[in-house]
Amino acid sequence: SQQGEEDPQALSIQEGENATMNCSYKTSINNLQWYRQNSGRGLVHLILIRSNEREKHSGRLRVTLDTSKKSSSLLITASRAADTASYFCATGPFTQGGSEKLVFGKGTKLTVNP
Amino acid sequence: SQTIHQWPATLVQPVGSPLSLECTVEGTSNPNLYWYRQAAGRGLQLLFYSVGIGQISSEVPQNLSASRPQDRQFILSSKKLLLSDSGFYLCAWSVSNRGRHTFGSGTRLTVV
Numbered sequence: 468s469q470q471g472e473e474d475p476q477a478l479s480i481q482e483g484e485n486a487t488m489n490c491s492y493k494t495s496i497n498n499l500q501w502y503r504q505n506s507g508r509g510l511v512h513l514i515l516i517r518s519n520e521r522e523k524h525s526g527r528l529r530v531t532l533d534t535s536k537k538s539s540s541l542l543i544t545a546s547r548a549a550d551t552a553s554y555f556c557a558t559g560p561f562t563q564g565g566s567e568k569l570v571f572g573k574g575t576k577l578t579v580n581p
Numbered sequence: 582s583q584t585i586h587q588w589p590a591t592l593v594q595p596v597g598s599p600l601s602l603e604c605t606v607e608g609t610s611n612p613n614l615y616w617y618r619q620a621a622g623r624g625l626q627l628l629f630y631s632v633g634i635g636q637i638s639s640e641v642p643q644n645l646s647a648s649r650p651q652d653r654q655f656i657l658s659s660k661k662l663l664l665s666d667s668g669f670y671l672c673a674w675s676v677s678n679r680g681r682h683t684f685g686s687g688t689r690l691t692v693v
Contacts, residue, residue, distance in 0.1 A: 531612075571625040
């Protein structure tokens with residue numbers, strides 16, 4: 468399977484702490500993306516890291532990619548209660564029939580306690 | 582700016598009834614369009630994708646079908662719903678060679 472797997476499945480931390488989520492995948496990729504989903508809502512794109520990049524920052528987000536280990540991590544620094552959501556990694560794009568497909572993991576549910 | 586509209590937000594349908602979920606995109610041309618389903622507490626399963634009008638690819642055999650009658654309109658349908666069709670349905674679009682998906686707000690379908 469090409470599916471990414473996030474770890475841990477659930478994470479509960481206190482406001483102000485850092486949250487780290489990991490993603491492992493099985494096949495070669497062009498890029499890896501992280502998405503956020505608030506309960507009952509659509510996914511929102513957070514950050515994309517290309518296969519030739521090792522680290523990327525966006526605000527309080529830091530993403531690393533280790534293609535030799537086929538893994539990525541998402542770090543949220545100084546977490547806030549509003550960061551409570553599920554976070555998904557998506558690998559790809561895998562081109563098939565002219566369309567670019569992403570393969571999503573099952574997500575990490577993050578709870579930030581005030 | 583590009584926007585994506587998906588409706589309805591929630592839907593409760595009896596077993597055996599038909600289904601039609603609609604998704605429209607504004608502000609872009611010839612997008613790749615996708616339908617995903619998300620079971621409770623699970624990841625996303627790609628159901629259908631489309632690279633152009635009338636071009637539909639199915640990822641998994643199922644009780645559902647998709648159509649793209651216009652460039653920026655994507656419809657998910659069923660003739661007879663099953664209990665197992667319950668879930669959270671998400672529409673998304675992307676621009677070719679970019680990979681990034683933009684998602685609609687989703688439809689919570691409960692088949693009773």
